[in-house]
Amino acid sequence: MLMCKDLAVIASDYIDGELPVLENMSVKMHLMMCKDCRTFIGNLRASTDMLNAHSSGQADEELIRKIDERVALALKEGSQDPTNQDPD
Amino acid sequence: MTDSALQKEQALIEGLKARNDQSYQEAVRTYTSGMLAVARFYLDHSSSEEIVQDCWVTVIDAIQKFEGRSGLKTWLHRIVANRCKNRLRSARREVSTDFSEALEPELADRFNAKGRWDLPPKLQFHDSADTLMENGALSDCLDKHLSALPETQRSALMLYEAHQHKSDDVCNILDVSASNLRVLLHRARQKIFLMVENFQETGEC
Numbered sequence: 001m002l003m004c005k006d007l008a009v010i011a012s013d014y015i016d017g018e019l020p021v022l023e024n025m026s027v028k029m030h031l032m033m034c035k036d037c038r039t040f041i042g043n044l045r046a047s048t049d050m051l052n053a054h055s056s057g058q059a060d061e062e063l064i065r066k067i068d069e070r071v072a073l074a075l076k077e078g079s080q081d082p083t084n085q086d087p088d
Numbered sequence: 089m090t091d092s093a094l095q096k097e098q099a100l101i102e103g104l105k106a107r108n109d110q111s112y113q114e115a116v117r118t119y120t121s122g123m124l125a126v127a128r129f130y131l132d133h134s135s136s137e138e139i140v141q142d143c144w145v146t147v148i149d150a151i152q153k154f155e156g157r158s159g160l161k162t163w164l165h166r167i168v169a170n171r172c173k174n175r176l177r178s179a180r181r182e183v184s185t186d187f188s189e190a191l192e193p194e195l196a197d198r199f200n201a202k203g204r205w206d207l208p209p210k211l212q213f214h215d216s217a218d219t220l221m222e223n224g225a226l227s228d229c230l231d232k233h234l235s236a237l238p239e240t241q242r243s244a245l246m247l248y249e250a251h252q253h254k255s256d257d258v259c260n261i262l263d264v265s266a267s268n269l270r271v272l273l274h275r276a277r278q279k280i281f282l283m284v285e286n287f288q289e290t291g292e293c
Binding site: 003004005006008009010011012013016018036037039040042043044046047048050051052054059063064066067068070071072074075 | 249274284
């Protein structure tokens with residue numbers, strides 16, 4: 001029988017739908033009977049959602065100012081950046 | 089893109105090639121947010137800002153070879169992505185995740201010998217993710233913990249979400265097997281879960 005700890009081990013696979021059918025069924029059975037694991041799975045899922053809500057990038061003024069300074073300096077120096085890479 | 093937008097972009101590119109200060113200022117303001125968003129798929133906040141700054145310095149020379157096969161924005165995003173991937177490749181050698189251990193020790197300790205919860209999660213994260221992230225302190229705390237994750241765990245987590253759960257793409261970028269990706273993802277998620285739980289219970293990061 002699937003124990004709580006076993007479920008914690010495969011929790012991400014369950015959330016992402018990566019479990020084989022039988023294992024997926026035993027997780028579902030366990031969750032029907034176990035409130036603690038339902039809370040755990042719900043919270044683990046919420047943590048991931050939170051990360052998505054968090055990760056959008058927005059440049060702030062401080063960063064723009066730093067870039068302006070570095071670019072101005074590099075332009076003045078006739079920069080030959082040694083780490084220059086052709087992106088293509 | 090409309091004709092006038094194309095002309096505007098072409099004029100901007102000419103200005104960049106001519107090393108014109110004002111063109112750089114305009115381009116930095118137009119494209120930096122997008123570049124930062126690309127970097128955040130791969131890296132934590134402060135490393136992303138660092139990479140984007142470095143990219144702009146790179147652009148000064150690289151723009152001379154820009155032939156306009158893609159738009160300026162796409163070209164800039166590709167520079168950022170390549171830099172991030174290089175950073176990850178070099179970091180990967182430093183990071184060691186124990187792939188045989190799927191549970192974080194801190195979580196594993198919360199089960200008894202029979203495998204039942206000794207210390208179950210007490211609170212449910214009721215609020216929606218967006219509501220929770222409006223809490224500035226929690227958002228800062230998440231940043232701090234993301235920065236503290238081993239680089240491959242963090243990138244696995246961010247890339248997996250950013251690439252809409254396409255494991256093959258993420259495995260290619262990180263050069264890890266599918267099963268190791270699953271471990272990286274799960275370990276990273278547990279750390280974030282433990283952090284949010286601690287924050288909700290104590291209000292401290």
